[in-house]
Amino acid sequence: MAKYRGPVCRLCRREGEKLFLKGSRCMTEKCAIERRSYPPGQHGQGRPRTSDYSLQLREKQKLRRIYGLQERQFRSVFERAERQSGVTGDALLRLLECRLDNVAYRLGFAASRKQARQIVSHGHLTLNGKKITVAGALVKAGDVIEVRERSRNLVAIQSALEAVDGRGVPEWLELDKGAFKGTVRALPAKEHIALPVNEQMVVELYSR
Structure with a gap:
């Protein structure tokens, strides 16, 4: 997957969450989510899809974008988390944080x-x-x-x-x-990682 070089505020709007990709700007009224909380594009204000797959994909994309990883890098981290003992979702977050x-x-x-x-x-x-x-x-x-x-x-x-x-x-x-x-x-530990992401849905996506 090619590296994203567009405006990062579009990524926050796409996920409907503040991903804090622009540092202190995200704490001000200039944050794109504060001004336009709907997804970008001409269909941004339409009805979103709510299938299980789409929800799992959005959680994965959200987590990947928070840490700034491309798909291949993120998949590699997930596979490493799978090989560790314990809950895969917790291991994934721990590896990303470290x-x-x-x-x-x-x-x-x-x-x-x-x-x-x-x-x-x-x-x-x-x-x-x-x-x-x-x-x-x-x-x-x-x-x-x-x-x-x-x-x-x-x-x-x-x-x-x-x-x-x-x-x-x-x-x-x-x-x-x-x-x-x-x-x-x-x-x-899991309680030390406060992210607006359901990591279990990411595990379910890769386990399909």
Whole structure:
């Protein structure tokens, strides 16, 4: 599937939910959902389909878009979750949350996951003291993510850290703003992942 390069606000409108793809803009009255809560396109205000498949597909698309993954990447994460013990849906959410780009966003090093992915790929972060450029790398308990010394004066990173207090840092992460450093205290549990998604419907879709 080709990479989506259009306006991301259309994705939020398509799913009918705030996916927080544009950082702080999503918290203001400029958010597209606030102004036009119906799907984009000429048929956006028509009657939506309500089949089981369409509902499952929408949940999958919503989750995939929140984390900014293409279909092949998302399917790969799901297959890995299937191989783990326990509930597949919980494992899927845990794997998505433990991606380095998501952790950088959760810690406040970026205003959105898309920006976090760019920060990681440009080599502005270190993982346990080593430079890393793989946005999909999985963190584990005890890992330390830090902004490199030469990157700490970047406006994007500084402004994101200033705004992180507004959305908060999850319990399973610990942030030291003064040192531009975050620590993974533990792997996230289901109750620590607050998303407007029914992950069980995603499992049912891929199990068809």
